[in-house]
Amino acid sequence: MGNDDPTSGGTGNDDPTSGGTGNDDPTSGGTGNDDPGSGGSNGDPGSGGTGGGNPGSGGTGGGNPGSGECTNIRPTGTEWDEATCDQWASQTPECNQPWMIENNYCNESCGRCSSNGSGGSGGGGPGPIPSMCTEPSGNVCSNQIGTHCGYTFEYWKDQGTGCMTNTADGFSVEWSNINNLLGRKGVRPGSASNVVHYNATYNPNGNSYLCVYGWTTGPLVEYYIVDSWGNWRPPGGEGYKGSFQSDGGTYDIYQTQRVNQPSIEGTATFYQYWSVRTEKRVNGTITVGNHFNAWAQHGMNMGNLYEVSMTVEGYQSSGSATVSMSIE
Known part of the structure; x- marks a missing residue:
């Protein structure tokens, strides 16, 4: 052509x-929490130091946990233009959607990924788009x-x-x-x-x-x-x-x-x-x-x-x- x-x-x-x-290795998720106790809402192995578990659900650290913050509004043009943490957490129990990962919805402080081992509040950038x-x-x-x-x-x-x-x-x-x-x-x-x-x-x-x-x-x-x-x-x-x-x-x-x-x-x-x-x-x-x-x-x-x-x-x-x- x-x-x-x-x-x-x-x-x-x-x-x-x-x-x-080029971005700075966006595929490298956070390595988890320095203090295993700070990942208390993560399940096992999310509560461990590496915050590991299922890397397919948001990288080895998941989201952008280093910020310790969460974006509460889902991007426009999606199923919900606006939704609080509780609203979308109840609808999507697994942290495995690209829009969640890209917008830090997989952050522990927003109540997400409490049992799938996707990592807690450790440092690092967003994990890869899951597959x-x-x-x-x-x-x-x-x-x-x-x-x-x-x-x-x-x-x-x-x-x-x-x-x-x-x-x-x-x-x-x-x-x-x-x-x-x-x-x-x-x-x-x-x-x-x-x-x-x-x-x-x-x-x-x-x-x-x-x-x-x-x-x-x-x-x-x-x-x-x-x-x-x-x-x-x-x-x-x-x-x-x-x-x-x-x-x-x-x-x-x-x-x-x-x-x-x-x-x-x-x-x-x-x-x-x-x-x-x-x-x-x-x-x-x-x-x-x-x-x-x-x-x-x-x-x-x-x-x-x-x-x-x-x-x-x-x-x-x-x-x-x-x-x-x-x-x-």
Whole structure:
């Protein structure tokens, strides 16, 4: 699907990108409590010094227990826009949802995870996005579509060197001197109600995007929700429509067009819809429907969804990325 138009992103861009500051090992959970007694509400082994137990439920330390505090309001665009600790604790007995981990709901001081050994008030950052997948990791270095851990993945490049590795909680991509490369993992056909949670270590050297990506048919549209990029912010200044707020940030909206270029329906002419965050980030939540609704307000209507995928793309660049993700 490579091309040489800088507005294309998923199918290639002239202008290089790089950027996306890697986070400081967000996968390392807290190591638990210095004083085992301070984890008294944790069960055994949560009450021990390591705060261990079930690392799948929020890392070896769980949440961000070092702060000793808890956010009481659940993020907007979810089942409850506002909920107290007691309300959501009664509804969700296990601390195993990405939104809990990302927003420190797994903190002992908020009454969570009292018996699953997910750690107490020790230091450390949030644990990884949990996964119950037991499929072995798979390394893919040639163009391929497949399934892994309940998601559909696709790896594609036109030239150069690169590989994608599927992991239990997401995927990683490495590339060197490629022309155009995409590594993506998500759901097909997907839904406007999908919410993507992700945590990435993103190290591009050149043109690259970290985004939610996909296509629609009837009409044929290639779409991007870009949270980070490299040394060129897509898609340039062309086709600006406006801006809106979603998931704690501002996104600029663009519409561009590709003429006689590769697509999921072969060579075709189609529009691209873009939401590009004004400030880069490499972890968070993307509420897909917010973007679809914002585009519709500018006459940018979606067709039938083909996919909703967390994606790393590179164009005439090198780099690497590791992405933990879940889609609900």
